[in-house]
Amino acid sequence: xxxxxxxxxxxxxxxxxxxxxxxxxxxxxxxxxxxxxxxxxxxxxxxxxxxxxxxxxxxxxxxxxxxxxxxxxxxxxxxxxxxxxxxxxxxxxxxxxxxxxxxxxxxxxxxxxxxxxxxxxxxxxxxxxxxxxxxxxxxxxxxxxxxxxxxxxxxxxxxxxxxxxxxxxxxxxxxxxxxxxxxxxxxxxxxxxxxxxxxxxxxxxxxxxxxxxxxxxxxxxxxxxxxxxxxxxxxxxxxxxxxxxxxxxxxxxxx
Amino acid sequence: xxxxxxxxxxxxxxxxxxxxxxxxxxxxxxxxxxxxxxxxxxxxxxxxxxxxxxxxxxxxxxxxxxxxxxxxxxxxxxxxxxxxxxxxxxxxxxxxxxxxxxxxxxxxxxxxxxxxxxxx
Numbered sequence: 527x528x529x530x531x532x533x534x535x536x537x538x539x540x541x542x543x544x545x546x547x548x549x550x551x552x553x554x555x556x557x558x559x560x561x562x563x564x565x566x567x568x569x570x571x572x573x574x575x576x577x578x579x580x581x582x583x584x585x586x587x588x589x590x591x592x593x594x595x596x597x598x599x600x601x602x603x604x605x606x607x608x609x610x611x612x613x614x615x616x617x618x619x620x621x622x623x624x625x626x627x628x629x630x631x632x633x634x635x636x637x638x639x640x641x642x643x644x645x646x647x648x649x650x651x652x653x654x655x656x657x658x659x660x661x662x663x664x665x666x667x668x669x670x671x672x673x674x675x676x677x678x679x680x681x682x683x684x685x686x687x688x689x690x691x692x693x694x695x696x697x698x699x700x701x702x703x704x705x706x707x708x709x710x711x712x713x714x715x716x717x718x719x720x721x722x723x724x725x726x727x728x729x730x731x732x733x734x735x736x737x738x739x740x741x742x743x744x745x746x747x748x749x750x751x752x753x754x755x756x757x758x759x760x761x762x763x764x765x766x767x768x769x770x771x772x773x774x775x776x777x778x779x780x781x
Numbered sequence: 782x783x784x785x786x787x788x789x790x791x792x793x794x795x796x797x798x799x800x801x802x803x804x805x806x807x808x809x810x811x812x813x814x815x816x817x818x819x820x821x822x823x824x825x826x827x828x829x830x831x832x833x834x835x836x837x838x839x840x841x842x843x844x845x846x847x848x849x850x851x852x853x854x855x856x857x858x859x860x861x862x863x864x865x866x867x868x869x870x871x872x873x874x875x876x877x878x879x880x881x882x883x884x885x886x887x888x889x890x891x892x893x894x895x896x897x898x899x900x901x
Contacts, residue, residue, distance in 0.1 A: 568884075589888075590884045598877045598881065
């Protein structure tokens with residue numbers, strides 16, 4: 527898996543933990559909808575045959591020596607992608623909830639907008655995606671919290687269906703939240719004056735395995751993410767202060 | 782009250798011995814034993830130096846001398862727990878970075894072997 531000397535080289539990374547029933551379908555679907563794009567499954571030390579299933583489906587596998595959790599798992603993929611010289615990386619979850627048909631749209635948005643991150647969002651337009659009541663409440667809460675921090679609304683802050691360009695890849699390969707990384711990652715980018723966009727995406731209900739966020743963990747999740755958000759907000763970043771604030775395209779004349 | 786101070790003296794000596802034996806048996810690294818040695822020595826000294834403890838009690842404004850000793854010991858323990866939390870956090874970060882590096886190196890090694898197989 528080596529990126530051609532191609533300014534648009536794309537890698538699809540798939541963090542997976544005990545997803546032997548779903549992973550092959552995800553890899554095959556990615557190959558079907560973005561042919562020729564390498565797929566890297568990052569196995570977070572699964573106890574089942576996730577690695578074997580991923581390899582048989584045609585994916586490269588980065589096998590972690592012990593369970594690091596989602597953040598450490600995704601960051602390992604970002605590190606390898608950065609080292610291998612990829613320009614763009616799109617993350618698709620290994621449980622089959624993300625629809626690989628949306629990958630080309632995220633990729634196009636990454637290239638055309640020039641922003642550092644594109645989020646595949648369930649809520650930009652109504653697309654029939656359903657979330658549980660507790661999760662839905664959590665998403666609404668974090669939308670409110672993030673709005674003043676990010677300076678613009680984010681419809682789906684907990685979405686793991688994200689694409690990043692090489693600039694963001696460089697940052698994430700050095701700094702990436704370890705637990706529940708999606709929301710904190712937005713704040714990490716904001717501290718560097720990076721931009722993000724959202725594109726509408728569909729989300730399938732989980733067919734195999736279980737979500738890592740149980741009802742009991744939801745409270746811990748909210749507390750942990752809030753702490754992470756505010757700690758990142760309080761971090762003093764000299765580089766960000768020195769860098770001139772970038773004006774988003776189409777935000778007015780002048781400058 | 783003297784009896785209580787004698788008990789804390791005994792406990793301090795016991796803890797001091799445990800720490801020293803642990804260091805000798807390499808169960809605890811020297812750099813991490815220093816905080817314990819300082820804390821137990823301070824506790825031992827305060828238990829035996831009643832005038833100093835009384836002076837501290839008056840300074841803080843507490844009604845009771847043993848309470849002063851336990852408050853100081855509690856404060857020192859909190860500081861040590863914080864110090865160990867910092868150390869554990871650093872170790873965890875280093876450990877995760879190391880695990881990621883191992884995985885990436887194994888990935889490169891496997892790619893290299895596959896490449897060699899294809900060439901052979």
